[in-house]
Amino acid sequence: AAEGAAALAVGDAGRAAVLLDEALGLWRGPALADLPGRDADPLVVRVEQRHAQARRDRFAADLALGRAAGVLAPLAALAAEQPLDEPLQALRIRALRDTGRAAEALAAYEEVRTALAERLGTDPGPALRALHADLLAEDRPAGPGDRTGALPARLTSFIGRDDELGDLAAAWGDRRLVTLTGPGGVGKTRLALEAAETYDGPVHLAELASVRDGSTVGAAVLTALGARETQLWQRPPVPDAAPKDPFADLVEHCGTRRMLLVLDNCEHVVGTAAELAQSLLTRCPGVTVLATSREPLGVPGEVVRPVGPLPVGVALRLLGERGAAARPGFSVEEDLGAAEEVCRRLDGLPLAIELAAARLRMLSVGQIAERLDDRFRLLTAGARTVLPRQQTLRAVVDWSWELLEGPERVVLRRLSVFAGGCGLAAAEAVCADRAGP
Structure with a gap:
């Protein structure tokens, strides 16, 4: 264990891992397990401290070798058993950071800081504070992991x-x-x-x-x-007390x-x-x-940057690529006129085009174009893992409708008399009065 720690100290993490594995392989369980009063025996305390240090050094060797993902789970389990072991908690925080989970690393530090304050009345030591400062450093470049x-x-x-x-x-x-x-x-x-x-x-x-x-x-x-943010039960606020800043x-x-x-x-x-x-x-x-x-x-x-529909050319590229994923070998060139009609009638809306592309597993692009008069029943094959309101075209429209106030719904209903768009004068002609729907 001492040789492994020395190798780790000089940067030879590979040799340190081999030596520490050999050292830990000699451990046979609790020291002097059958000895009465073993918990107070100085030898037991010293040996178990050495064993704990060897385990920490072995984890540190893995981190130095770029194996953070492999040791994160055992590190987290061991750290949960020993919440006040600062060197061990520092290794866990480093593992979170090195696997691209910087936000969780900061949260883990806060957990350790709180535990030390509540149970020991102390602050984290210099090593943990330095690690926390590294996480917060403003000049730290954001890497791929972040x-x-x-x-x-x-x-x-x-x-x-x-x-x-x-x-x-x-x-x-x-x-x-x-x-x-x-x-x-x-x-x-x-x-x-x-x-x-x-x-x-x-x-x-x-x-x-x-x-x-x-x-x-x-x-x-x-x-x-x-x-x-922890929600704590509190007594009802005093009526005259100033309201708390919700974003403090x-x-x-x-x-x-x-x-x-x-x-x-x-x-x-x-x-x-x-x-x-x-x-x-x-x-x-x-x-x-x-x-x-x-x-x-x-x-x-x-x-404000309005995001508009896709131009026909780009919409065709989207239909072609997503369609080929749904049906290998598909190309918009096999029926370019129908493909253009699908993109046009779906107003260049990317989500609607992707829903149409999913239907290419069963229908040709021409058959899809023929069925767009009933598009709400047709375009229902969205990915199961996206938000529910993005899985069907009707869900997209329903979400928008539910966000409208009463007068806005009246305007939208009246505008539906136009088959495809209208100018300001036409919109005023059907919407300007204040009568009911």
Whole structure:
């Protein structure tokens, strides 16, 4: 064990691993297990301390050899048994960091700090504090691991939107709030994720689609940043007491850190999302926000970038690639006219085109075009792993409809008399009066 520790100290992690494996192989269980009063015996204490150190050194050798993923689970299990063992907890935090889970590493440090404070009344030692400082260092470059942990890997190619992507990538330093707007299924989230990859710094994604109540938006974003918010039972507040700032914890966490925060799917909590964005932008100078919503947030300084339908040429590329994935050998050239009709009648909407491509397992592109008059029953073959509102075309439209207020629904019903678009004068002619629906 001593030789292994020495090899580790001089950077020979491979030799250290061999020696430490040999040392640990000599361990036969608790020292002097049958000796009365063994827990107080100095020899027992010394031997078990040496064994624990050898185990820590073996984990450290694996980390030095780039094997963090393989030791993370046993490290986490051992650390759970010994929550106050600072060297062991430091190894666990390093393993989380080295596997691209920087947010979880910060959360693990906070757990250790809290345990030490509550049970021993002390702060973490110099080694743990230095590791925490490394995690927080603003000048630490964001590596591939960080992005893997923060942004989900995309499983399909990104087609089109080159101009929009270039515009976003070229001006991160000049714009602190950019909102991508557009109808459901137009590709706002995908464009936001691709644009976030071009940001030179830490990126965090806060997915708000599952948030049901505006009051929990702040907690959802805190979780996305790796900071856990604990809800404690409290007595009812004193009536005259000033209300607590709902974003105080979030602002404190972000502080002077530099990051890009992606707020995805803000439309159903747009008011709270706007307040959150304004709080961060005005009080945390290093934070940039990229939001996706079906309407602007309405925050001063916001740059709104509408995301429109795909041009026919790009839509055909999308149909061709996704169609070939559904039916090997498919090409739009086999019936170009029908393929163009599908793209045109689906208004160049990426999600609708992908749903149509999925139907190519059973139908030809011509048969799909013939059945688009009943598109809500036809386009129901979305991926099972996406949000429910993205699995069918009807679900996309229903989500939008549910977000509308009564007068907005009246306007939409009246506009449905037009077969395909209308000008302002025509819209005023059917919607301007204040009569009922």
